[in-house]
Amino acid sequence: MDIKIQPIKESKISQVDFNDLKFGSVFSDHMFVCDYVDGKWQNPSIVPYGPITLDPSAKIFHYGQSIFEGMKAYKDTEGNILLFRPLDNCKRLNISAKRMVIPEIPEDLFMKGLKELLKVDNAWIPTNEGSSLYIRPFMFATGEGFHASPADEYKLIICTAPSGAYFSGKVTVLIEEKYARSANGGVGFAKAGGNYAAQFYPTQLAIDKGYNQVVWTDDNTHEYIEEAGAMNVFIRINDTLITSPTSDRILDGITRKSILQLAEDNKIPFEVRKITVKEVVEAAKSGELKEMFGAGTAAVISPIAGFGYKETDYDLPEIENSYASIFKEKLLNIQYNRGEDIHNWSVKV
Structure with a gap:
């Protein structure tokens, strides 16, 4: 599937101190979004990072169908973008999805969306020692209704956060x-x-x-x-x-x-x-x-x-x-x- 890209009007990267990054608290300009509707994953797109709108009856709020992964992107001294064992993350995301009755995401769609997102937000990947671009893919139920059953619609989002160390000190x-x-x-x-x-x-x-x-x-x-x-x-x-x-x-x-x-x-x-x-x-x-x-x-x-x-x-x-x-x-x-x-x-x- 082709991925539509909607670039942000004005980047906020100039407001970020890359020498003082707290873990997971500053977010990059864009996010990858894909919807599961009518029995298939569709409409993959890269859009400006921002709030999402859900109906109050969306089943994520009531029955907790929500899973996620944690990944990182790095840059080497030549400026290449690197991922560490990303296919293992995709596999584990789908293992989680199966257990939580969430439709599995095709590996090629996941990897294509992730790579395109990293290319769009290339400048957000830190180069200082000890920092990296933390990647958070997550999937959740958007289908509506109070009936205690799996939803019929879901959303995959991948967003990223330039981050320093998770723990500091003893x-x-x-x-x-x-x-x-x-x-x-x-x-x-x-x-x-x-x-x-x-x-x-x-x-x-x-x-x-x-x-x-x-x-x-x-x-x-x-x-x-x-x-x-x-x-x-x-x-x-x-x-x-x-x-x-x-x-x-x-x-x-x-x-x-x-x-x-x-x-x-x-x-x-x-x-x-x-x-x-x-x-x-x-x-x-x-x-x-x-x-x-x-x-x-x-x-x-x-x-x-x-x-x-x-x-x-x-x-x-x-x-x-x-x-x-x-x-x-x-x-x-x-x-x-x-x-x-x-x-x-x-x-x-």
Whole structure:
């Protein structure tokens, strides 16, 4: 399908300080929009970024059919626009869509719309170190009616935000003992908006206690470590890196998969298995716990400085050549086209 482009009359880019970018708070000039109407995706267009109008009975407001993805675009020293594993994002968006009974978006339409948007807003992609263009594709129900059933119309929007670091400073976490992020048979593996809404209350309780984030445990016994905030979590005991297997409850993170592949490439021992809170606490007490870090698109890798559990705080050591720093450097080198990309993860626009 041809993509219609409606350029903005006057760019607001001159008002942006690219040396002081907060994450996801400044938005680029344009957005890509496509509608699902009469049983098919149609009318793809690039329009000025701005408000959208919906009927009060639109089912997104009542039954929560909403999913999203998180991606980034980078520029190398020659000015090339680069994406990191974008087809994986499209695939995961469609996995989420299927679970939430939202029509899947054709891969070629998604990629064409995304690339055209990046070309139109090329100037918005930061070039300063540590910054990138965050990309937010999302799909939601626009069909109208109060009947509790899937909608018959949907909208896909892709908008972008030049952004700096997601976290700054040391991150401490509280291991959750009561609340659960998701449950078996639920939608934890999908990037559904409601998953994140449900996280806010227990996360705020942790913030009120002085922590930055929550480490989620399983919904049944709260004995097993699962995720850290909105990220996959990695734990290093002695020299072995451990992360939980994906499941109905745990998101199949693209950064997570990349880290596991890099660990294999660099002969860093790792295990994908369930890990108990008890094992982590005992490793912290014995000094065998060397690192914990979260991994996701927004933060890339976020080292954890300490954690709290049952009213006791445990500090993690600061070590040289940490796995977190090794993986982050390797990922950024690929994303910014500074290092070898043997798996062809980087896609030029």
